[in-house]
Amino acid sequence: MKIHYLYRxxxxxxxxxxxxxxxxxRCLVNFITEFNIDNLxxxxxxxxxxTIENIKALGIEPIITSLGNSGSFRxxxxxxxxxxxxxxxxxxxxxxxxxxxxxFKxxxxxxxxxxxVSLYDHPDKYINFSDHGPNPYVEDGGELTSVLFSGNYHWKRTNSTTMTFAASVKTITEDKExxxxxxxKACPEDFFAFQILTKQKLRLLGRSKKELLRLFIMRRNVKKRRSLITPIPGFATHTEKKWLCPISHWHSFRSWAEIE
Known part of the structure; x- marks a missing residue:
């Protein structure tokens, strides 16, 4: 299995x-520590x-763009x-x-x-929507899911994740549209994208009736329902304190100790 790492x-x-x-x-240094520089x-x-000179000092020749969040993802x-x-x-x-x-493993x-696949077990999956959580699929403390075992790790099927995820090039090609x-828009709408890809029962908050109709048609036309999984517990976290991945001890692993 060959994995290419595209880091924005x-x-x-x-x-x-x-x-x-x-x-x-330091996030980039942490990534290199855990995944190496090969295929990065x-x-x-x-x-x-x-910033560019700091990246070069790590032994990396960056690809320089000026496209913004959504543009750079495209x-x-x-x-x-x-x-x-x-x-x-x-x-x-x-x-x-x-x-x-x-x-990496x-x-x-x-x-x-x-x-x-996302390595981030997003804490929004454990806050009831009725308790002002951001995810409309969450009730009774979680989302409806199934748990999978890959040989060494447990995973759960989930309804969405952020723009940090992995897939095959074939899958990305088929899902490009x-x-x-x-x-x-300026900021990618990852939550809505994964609703369509995983063929969830759509809960598209804040959308016009015209766009809702278009998205229902888009969902219906998706040929293959995609699976999206995250590990439990997670192996990555967003660094925003409000949304740190639960359970994992982010203050005690080796990359943190090396920095301090």
């Missing part, structure tokens, strides 16, 4: 309360000369389709995630049993 980094970001020690550069491509979008989707074999796999990584040891196993539709 930018100097811009939305203001969020994040783990202070994990700057974007770094896409520096709207980055300063200083770029790496098309890059994958144009440059890699259909049977290869790609892991799209945003610049504000940290990974635990054995994340878990990702390999996950890709053997599902179409889409859907990814293009949900990246036509």
């Amino acid at each position: 980094i930018s100097d811009g970001s939305n203001p969020k309360d994040k783990l202070h020690i994990f700057t974007k550069l 491509l770094v896409f520096a979008d709207n980055c300063s000369i200083n 770029y790496i989707i098309q890059y994958s389709i144009d440059c890699f074999k259909q049977e290869d796999f790609v892991y799209f990584v945003e610049d504000d995630y940290i990974h635990l040891p054995f994340a 878990a990702l390999q196993e996950g890709l053997g049993i599902a179409d889409y 859907i990814w293009w539709y949900f990246t036509n």
Whole structure:
């Protein structure tokens, strides 16, 4: 199994309360620590000369773009389709995630049993929508799911994830139209994209009747219902304190200790 790592980094970001020690550069160092530099491509979008030089100091020659969030994601989707074999796999990584040891092994196993794999067990799956949680599929403390075992790790089927995920190039190619539709705004609409891809009973909040009809038709026309899984517990987390992956001890793994 060949996995290509397409890592997007930018100097811009939305203001969020994040783990202070994990700057974007340190997130990249953490990724290299856990996944190595082989098959890694770094896409520096709207980055300063200083950021680009810091990336080069890690032994990486970044691909420089100026496309914004959705635009840079489309770029790496098309890059994958144009440059890699259909049977290869790609892991799209945003610049504000940290990974635990054995994340690489878990990702390999996950890709053997599902179409889409995220290493992030998003805590939104455990907050009831009725209690002001953001995910409309969550009630009674969780989502309806099934649990899978890949040989060393447990996984659950889930209804959505962020823009940090892995899939085969073949899957990405077949699903390109859907990814293009949900990246036509400045910020990708990952939640809605995965609703269509996994053929959920649509709960498209804040959409016009005209667009709802279009999305229902889009969902109906999806030829294959995609599977999306996340490990329990997770092997990665977004660095925003509000949405840290549950259970895993983010203050005690080796990459953190090396930084401090």
